Amino acid sequence: MTTNVGRSVPRVDGYEKVTGAHVYGVDIQIAGMLHGAVVRSPHAHARIVSIDTAAAAQAPGVEVIVTGRDFPFLFGGACQDQPYLAIDRVRYIGEPVVAIAARTEAEAQEAVDLVTVEYEELPAVFDMMEALDENAPLVHPDMDTYVKGGHVIVPHTNINTLWTFQCGDVEAGFAEADHIFEHEFSAHAISPAALEPHVSVAKYDPVTGGYTLWLPTDRPFQMRGELTSSLGVTSDKVRIIVTGVGGSFGGKNTLISETISVALARHSGGRPVRVEFTREEDLVASTTRVPAVMRLKTGVTNDGMLTARTAEIVWDSGAYTANTPGVAIRGSSTIVGPYRVPNVSIESRQVYTNRAITGSYRGYGTTQVTWACESQMDIMAAELGIDPVSFRLRNAYEEGDPYINEQIMHGVGLHESLKRSAEEIGWGEVDRAPAPHLRRGKGIATMIKPTATPTSSNAVIKVEHDGRVTVLVAAPEIGAGQSTVLAQMAADSIGVPLDSIVIPGTDTAFTPFNGPVASSRTTYHVGNAIMLAGAEVREKILRAAGEIMELEPVSLDLMDGVIYHDGERITTVADMLGSFGFLDGYSITAEARYSPKGSPLLKAPGPYEWMSSIFWMFATHAVEVEVDIETGQVRVVKVAAAQDVGRAIHPLGCEQQIEGGVMMGISNGLFEQYKGSGGKIANSSFADYKLATMPDLPEIVPIIVESEHSEAPYGAKGVGEPGAAPTAAAIANALYDAVGIRLMDTPLTAESIREAIEALAEEQASEAGRSQ
């Protein structure tokens, strides 16, 4: 019985957010709290010769000064290669070198200017292709000594991740092809750019040796793991209390401001230390999307069937690994696109450079590879003379097709997403531009994304004496509607009203374990855990009702908090449990763990079963653009974005996630770009780092596609990530349709578009000249 699932109920966090009552990370205030600020490296690669903090120590308000020597720990989610504060060496401009805590933020910032650091500059490498060169400066000469996960590295080079994949026989596949296309594409660094900057408050207890942190994150248990393993302490010594999260988009999932607040708190004599990054620090010294250079070779027959693909991808992790190996592995795997390609070979190499640290960004590699895959699809379609939608439909996965690892695909709404987005944009109809210097064009691009598999989620559900239901899950609401859809599923799986559900914030001391709120996994995984626990709670309520009212539990039913006996309303959960006074009562609890491990859906013969995903996500964007051929300015007129979400638990929330994804796609495809040279980011403010603003955005038509998935909670898959991936390629394909230019590198700036239009005109003029 679903009274809440499938309905766009008011968001459970809506009221306190619109009234400004919600407590975000930046709002945390604790008595006696100090404020931190950071001395950062002005050099991309240098040896630290000396640090003089004497003047800063005398400055008004200054209480604590810490250097890397005082807190000499290394951390990292995938590889412990990063110091909390630089130890003897800096590897990027903006790397923290000295941390200062003072009574006020202004005093701490003023003291930063009083620190003198002497550096000896070292040769640096800024270009990911140059970093591959055997003579390139090594960013981490001791890479092989670091504690790391299972990914492959190449010691004594800059290659911190190496991954290869083969299926079928690519040479045979190319031999079958009538045409072979080879192209190189690149995708640039961009910022997750959450509105809330990185911020944390850390408190160290000198008696117990434990740390308590208040911070906004989407992965509390993984953050705790990074802290405990890097500091060599047990789990009880790090407690993370998750605050409201003012956006993540992939950016709030590793230690960033926390390295500073923790290092300072360790030396502050028990006083809490708050560290809030300025926007400049957030843009320069947190994480960016991993830039990539992607070379694709694709074989295709005359009738448009893909026969083989090789992909060579180079990724730039920046100065430290952070969480990038997963991007270089899982992201690379989806460069084949959502297409049946029988013969595939992928080589992915990720390198260190002396640039800003990179990391996850909505879609975890898919925004980059989709750019390359979907741009090349249209280049090939044009060469073959096949309509781009038809070309995609001929090759696109359908239910039951084998993935490249031979997993049988289940829950595949791809064809419907292609057809409905094309229909909505008026595919094939030519729209006239309103002025002679304007041209209109349409483009399409699609994408595929797995979710991290297997990962697990736990839920504890507890029914209170007044019928309130506490749901303990470590699934922070990062703005995407997590708390609402989880409350909807909890209410329906138990049979209680939505407004009786309470989901407290995550506190690692009490909340059960969860994987990260990432990879679009929350609705599916946490939802499944809640459904399992919810069913048990429901049964226990009915059993308790049977005991209390001396009735057979099988004759009882529970709906919306009301207990029925043979169809007759007899009491409510609240009345029944509330009838005991203060000294007696029932505690009805249940806990459940969900993991897809062992699911038959994941079966895949061969060595790549780990690439199976418990669900697959598909999104297609069809866009119409208007190009000013004299200035190169592009106006996106409309985006029709169709996305397979499984079943929409909260349709409006799904639509908003799709719209938000499109906005990010337009923003990073057309506008966002780090500028500067020599590893220096010159545009470290939102005045100069251009995010799309509301007037830059078009009509967005979100289209919900609902494929069936047999193991999904109420049929729901993930929805968060896919919406940001196809937009840039769809715009580029529309530009080709409008004016015949083809851009291989993002972003699609007005300047690059104008230059391409002019170059094409010159080329056509000289061809016309030759043919005369």
Add this chain to the structure above:
Amino acid sequence: MQRLRRFEYHEPATIDEATGILAAAGDDARVLAGGTDLVIDMKTGRMRPSTVVNLKGITGLAGIEEAEGGVRIGALTKVTAVEASELVARRCPALNQAAAVLASPSVRVLATIGGNIGRASPASDLGPPLIVHGATVAVESPEGPREDLVEDLYVGPVTTTLASHEIITSVFIPATPRRFGSAHLKIGSRGGGTDISMVGVSAAMTLDADGSIVDAVIALASVAPTPMRAPDAEGALIGETPSEEVFAAAATAAAGECRPISDLRASASHRVALVRVLTTRALSAALEIARNGEVS
């Protein structure tokens, strides 16, 4: 942006009091009007004034009114008021258009016309339209009042002829002749018009009874250290009958005489290309107004 550092702060009630404080404080003092540039510069550390004098407590410095021989706009008039003013729209179309695309709505409700002039940004949105309209500013200081053409104020990036103890109190835009038209166009990095310009172009022209151009003024933003006139382009127009060819020649001249640099927002070559396009389009827009006699 960082927290504000310490500084001395004043809220004078009169212009005399303000200029007196400024004169005593020396070159390191700054006046605060809308604060949309000053406060950011102070928070980023680009500017660390020892004294800040807030003009907003002085009455009578805001407002738009018809004055003898033109329109007078108080220095503290918000850009949104300039944007919304029917009088400005009628008398000074280029200024009205520029005010409507200055930064974003949230900046325009704070920013003032006097502040925009005094800031002397090379990318100024209000500078070019005020130049093509021959606008002047009234300036007060302990030495007494003076007037100056907006065009003559600009010395270099963020530098004017104003001494640190002088305050712009109002802007005067002279009435235009019959058959006059003006227009302002700008392009920023984003298409939606909530951005600092990569290039801005204001054009004004006056036609005679036969439709020939008797006067033309073109001013450019973001292509030189200051907002600049384009005299070669003006010369290509005066005495000519408006046509696509004449406008193209003027646009080519403007593209030739602008002096852009490559910076974060655009390369020099892209700016030159944009000057050519926007000059042509601004001239067409100004011509349409001049022919329809909308300015009265």
